[in-house]
């Protein structure tokens with residue numbers, strides 16, 4: 001109920017609605033892609049790329065329930081230390097991430113943390129290490145569809161700080177730095193591109209963080225991104241991602257670490273808000 005009213009307040013209070021039907025339509029109407037309505041909303045959402053990761057997040061939630069599964073957007077909700085959490089997969093890439101961010105905001109989500117996977121671009125980063133992203137190179141198409149490339153892709157400072165504090169308190173291996181978000185995996189230039197951004201001090205590569213940060217910031221949503229390293233720098237990309245999908249243990253541990261880091265960051269944020 002708390003979240004419903006937050007969103008509805010952006011429009012009018014209940015008394016100002018012309019009819020009860022108008023009010024009901026607003027809270028019951030499902031978003032086109034995530035298929036969730038204001039009634040499903042929560043203040044906090046954790047966003048994996050992979051719909052399969054929803055199962056792993058649910059293990060950390062009480063009263064976890066599946067909500068919707070449409071295209072690549074699968075959702076579940078539950079509670080972590082008494083706080084309602086939505087888990088919604090974005091699918092791969094900035095385009096579907098942008099749609100997910102917009103529709104989650106429409107149902108009242110105010111804080112979003114991506115829990116993704118990345119390939120390391122920094123040679124010192126090991127499998128399963130977390131990258132807490134403090135800025136992203138906007139090499140994707142979706143963020144550029146919203147605003148010119150000079151606009152920075154950066155997380156919400158306090159939410160980033162909360163992720164740093166929770167990873168530190170848990171003793172997880174992590175790095176703080178920049179990521180590069182891209183739209184391609186198999187062009188003929190990937191090695192040269194990775195070498196270029198590695199030399200510029202970028203820590204890791206993913207496909208969603210830049211769109212999340214850019215679109216989230218433009219829409220007033222507070223965002224952060226935690227990436228689990230599934231490929232070390234200059235290692236075999238296909239082999240490593242296959243190992244991850246097959247449940248290889250170090251990267252699975254990294255995934256668990258990023259889920260806990262995000263959930264604990266929401267607890268820190270929630271304590272600050274209250």
Ligand SMILES: O=P(O)(O)O[C@H]1O[C@H](CO)[C@@H](O)[C@H]1O
Nearest residue numbers: 049050092116117206207208
């Ligand atoms: O594991 P997720 O969160 O999907 O993240 C990474 O994995 C996918 C590519 O294999 C891309 O979506 C990339 O950003």
Ligand SMILES: O=c1cc[nH]c(=O)[nH]1
Nearest residue numbers: 117118119205206207
């Ligand atoms: O190298 C990688 C590995 C995972 N995800 C990416 O986007 N790039």
